[in-house]
Amino acid sequence: MGGGGDSRIPRLLREQFEGTDLRCIVRTYDFDPEIGHAQIATWVEELHPDLVIGESLGAIQALRVRGIPHLFVSPSLGAPDFLVKLAWVCKVPGGKYILHKIWRVKEGDRQPLRFEYDIMKKYKPHWDDARKAASEGGYYYAFFGTRDHYRKSGVVNVDTWSEMFGDTYQIYEGTHFMEEEYVYSLLIPKIREVLGCDQLCK
Numbered sequence: 001m002g003g004g005g006d007s008r009i010p011r012l013l014r015e016q017f018e019g020t021d022l023r024c025i026v027r028t029y030d031f032d033p034e035i036g037h038a039q040i041a042t043w044v045e046e047l048h049p050d051l052v053i054g055e056s057l058g059a060i061q062a063l064r065v066r067g068i069p070h071l072f073v074s075p076s077l078g079a080p081d082f083l084v085k086l087a088w089v090c091k092v093p094g095g096k097y098i099l100h101k102i103w104r105v106k107e108g109d110r111q112p113l114r115f116e117y118d119i120m121k122k123y124k125p126h127w128d129d130a131r132k133a134a135s136e137g138g139y140y141y142a143f144f145g146t147r148d149h150y151r152k153s154g155v156v157n158v159d160t161w162s163e164m165f166g167d168t169y170q171i172y173e174g175t176h177f178m179e180e181e182y183v184y185s186l187l188i189p190k191i192r193e194v195l196g197c198d199q200l201c202k
Contacts, residue, residue, distance in 0.1 A: 001057040001079070004028035005109035009055060009073065012183050013191075022197065025049070028111050029061070032119045033126035037064055044068070051194055053187075056150075056176065059142075060123075063130035069139035069194050073187065074148055074176045077164075078155045080127035087120035131164070139194065140165045143186055145174040 004010075005026045013024040027043050029036040040061055052070050054062025059075030089095035099115040134140065142161055150156040156176065161169055172182045191197075 001031075001076075001103065001111070001113065003055065003058065004111050006106070007055075007110075008180070009053075009178060009183055009187070012180060013053075013188070016184075016188060020197075022195070028109050031111055031114050033061070033122050036061055037126070037129075040065065051191065053191075055178075060127060060130045063134045064126075066133050066136065067138070070141070071187070071190060071194065072140070072142035073178045074145060074150070074156055075142050075161060076150060076155050077127075077160045078153070078157050080123035080130075082153070082155050083120045083123045087117050090115055090117040090120065134164060140168055141190060141194075142169040143178065143182070143190075144169060144171045145176055145178065146171060147174060148176040150176050 010026040017024050029039045052062045052065050052068050055073040056076045057079045059072045096115045148156050174182050
């Protein structure tokens with residue numbers, strides 16, 4: 001949500017993979033979940049990725065990609081419900097301004113946030129489609145931070161993950177935005193494991 005090509009984790013992964021046979025490709029997609037899904041489907045067809053990584057709200061889009069192993073960082077499976085319930089704010093004078101003040105997007109290659117009532121309401125069917133895709137099976141593994149402030153609101157919920165995927169997760173001593181040390185010590189080794197790529201990062 002407001003992330004993209006300039007986000008920290010993609011940057012660290014691109015740097016780590018430089019000089020190897022692996023590429024970390026990040027495309028910044030639309031905040032409208034249906035437009036974003038269509039964009040991602042086109043990129044998947046174009047690139048034929050071996051692994052999809054979803055972070056935070058991006059986990060919902062990642063779940064809709066079928067037939068490819070998935071890794072997740074702080075998957076915000078409760079975010080669609082939160083956005084749908086918050087949509088009414090867009091109809092209040094000054095409501096959109098307030099939402100943009102709360103969720104400020106950094107400069108650069110970042111997802112522009114368009115807080116519109118109709119767009120936010122689309123997150124309900126978007127989440128329904130993501131759950132349906134996930135129910136068809138596949139490889140799913142997630143990382144959750146002990147100090148993730150979104151866990152208090154239920155936007156990030158380990159129990160929801162467990163109900164859907166079992167104990168396929170690991171909890172680290174960090175925040176919602178996985179710290180660099182955990183990218184290197186947890187995420188990258190798991191990428192190596194999933195892809196069976198022993199030479200990665202050596």
